[in-house]
Amino acid sequence: MQSLLNLLAAIALLVWGTHIVRTGVLRVFGENLRQVLSRSFGNRFRAMLAGMGVTTVVQSGTATCLIVASFVGKGLVTTTAALAVMLGADVGSSLMAVVFSFDLSWLSPLLIFVGVVMFTGRQASAAGRIGRVLIGLGLITLALHLIVEATRPLTASPAVRALLVALPNEILLDIVVGAALTVVSYSSLAIVLLTATLAETGLLTTPVALGLVLGANVGSGLLALVATGKASPEVRRLPLGNLLFKLIGVLVAIPFMGQVHVLLQDHFDTVHQQVVTFHLAFNLALAVLFIGFTAPVARLVNRLLPSVDPSASNTRPRHLDPMAIATPSLAISCAAREALHQADIVETMLRGMLPVIRNNDLQLAEQLRQMDDTVDDLYAAIKFYLTQVSQEALSEREGRRWADIMSFTINMEQVGDTIERVLQDVEDKKVRKNRSFSDAGMAEIVHLHEVLLTNLRLAMSVFLGGHVRDAQRLLEEKARFRDLEHEYAASHLARLRGNTAQSIETSSLHIDLISDLKRINSLICSIAYPILESHGALSKTRIRSSQLADLVDEP
Structure with a gap:
């Protein structure tokens, strides 16, 4: 024995x-x-x-x-x-x-x-x-x-x-x-x-x-x-x-x-x-x-084993290969590809948001809100997949990439939630009440929407390549978008003082909308922070110490 x-x-x-x-x-x-x-x-x-x-x-x-x-x-x-x-x-x-x-x-x-x-x-x-x-x-x-x-x-x-x-x-x-x-x-x-x-x-x-x-x-x-x-x-x-x-x-x-x-x-x-x-x-x-x-x-x-139509499996993870979990570099690559798949769906939602606002398309709004469930499911799948990768097996560079992917998917999930809330507000405050924005107000929303799409594509490029220069451009775009939001908010208040009927009817929605667009842009641009931080290009605070001292000394 x-x-x-x-x-x-x-x-x-x-x-x-x-x-x-x-x-x-x-x-x-x-x-x-x-x-x-x-x-x-x-x-x-x-x-x-x-x-x-x-x-x-x-x-x-x-x-x-x-x-x-x-x-x-x-x-x-x-x-x-x-x-x-x-x-x-x-x-x-x-x-x-x-x-x-x-x-x-x-x-x-x-x-x-x-x-x-x-x-x-x-x-x-x-x-x-x-x-x-x-x-x-x-x-x-x-x-x-x-x-x-x-x-x-x-x-x-x-x-x-x-x-x-x-x-x-x-x-x-x-x-x-x-x-x-x-x-x-x-x-x-x-x-x-x-x-x-x-x-x-x-x-x-x-x-x-x-x-x-x-x-x-x-x-x-x-x-x-x-x-x-x-x-x-x-x-x-x-x-x-x-x-x-x-x-x-x-x-x-x-x-x-x-x-x-x-x-x-x-x-x-x-x-x-x-x-x-x-x-x-x-x-x-x-x-x-x-x-x-x-x-x-x-x-x-x-x-x-014939191929399956990709459109039929758009709502399910495509790249989270369970076999790759034992190979950290391969698993990280799979998770990154799935994160880009999630971002593609978010981009589709963002693109569809403008036609809903412009044309009061309730059917499209419902389809886009359902896509947020897909974004949430992909986020949960990616998060669970990454948690199965052994942290001890990751090199320092792979560990940073692991964190970047997790941060990216969280931001994309929050962007999807924000878009869903925007669509619901538009449906409740504009479509069902048969209201419309003024021409000037609609032009401002269109411009902000175009900037958002451009920034989202730049953010996906930053996530994929990790280039410091592109990450810096993304933070510059964040500041530019903030300035646009202030400018358009002031323009809207000027139209209210001019007693523009359409602006008065949609005032609350207009202010909330540009605020939500700014929030979406902030989430998109925050993808640059881990890249810049890993290269030592990010300061601990954006407040200038000299100006802070002056403010403290004021009575």
């Missing part, structure tokens, strides 16, 4: 070590890995090499699949190029299995010691995150050593040996078991290494081990498919195509497993080498055989 418990603990440590390495590498190099992949999509062979290199670092073909699938979903890369990346990613994962097949027990204490020193010394820095990766690598090598030690008492047990002899040598059953173990452990690398170790100690026969390796490959394809189950059809195309490659490869390999077993025994002395070499050879064969069929398979999955 103690030996079995030790074995289970060692297996858990192996899975946990691969998880630490995968997440640690993505946190340190996530954005750079995305750039490497994005620059390699022009040529399928270069894309395959990029996938191999990135997965060798990440040690997870599933993680690479999720990153590239998000590119496909956003239209940044074709399914054809993405499938080529995944063929290389599977080769990269199998290469890491070969590396870990060597006796690295001497390296484990060194990796853990150096990793802990780096991590505890500077947890929030890049060095601390690299230390976390080293700890994971040390745990993997330690776990493999512990598995060997834990299986020795089990192999000496007569009951265990009798059970293993009684197991049926069914390749399909082995494949199913291997796939299930991979899905449960969330790591095909861990299952392949575990299988090789158990086979080396005699707990598994070589044919059973090879069947489990085939199952592990199928399981890795299922993992990505399950992880993208709730994503858009565009995102799910890559995992489906990759799984088709694996299934076809397994079906082709099954009839030749007897010959493969004999060939491996002739060329490799140990069972451990035979298992990991078979894993590598299988994925190399898939890459060579299917690199020329990425385009036909891409067309097939495009037909199986």
